[in-house]
Amino acid sequence: MTTSATELPPFSGDNPTCPKCGNAGAHTRYLTERQYMPYPSRARPYIEHLRRECTRCGHTWPEATIEQRPPTAPETTELRG
Ligand SMILES: [Zn+2]
Numbered sequence: 539m540t541t542s543a544t545e546l547p548p549f550s551g552d553n554p555t556c557p558k559c560g561n562a563g564a565h566t567r568y569l570t571e572r573q574y575m576p577y578p579s580r581a582r583p584y585i586e587h588l589r590r591e592c593t594r595c596g597h598t599w600p601e602a603t604i605e606q607r608p609p610t611a612p613e614t615t616e617l618r619g
Pocket of ligand 1: 597
């Protein structure tokens with residue numbers, strides 16, 4: 539596993555599971571590195587990221603943008619049939 543510039547979790551889709559209340563669904567907002575917003579957790583990204591906000595309890599957490607995915611896909615899933 540290589541350590542990239544970001545340690546944010548990857549984008550979890552349109553209906554992520556809130557780590558606090560278990561609700562499936564969260565708003566998504568793109569923030570640049572200058573749009574720092576505090577998070578309840580210790581994760582404090584100073585880079586561009588996606589800010590997720592639970593639609594039920596309002597818990598917020600940062601996620602990486604899809605651009606921050608590793609460029610090389612280590613997963614070799616070649617389906618041959
Ligand atoms: Zn929640």
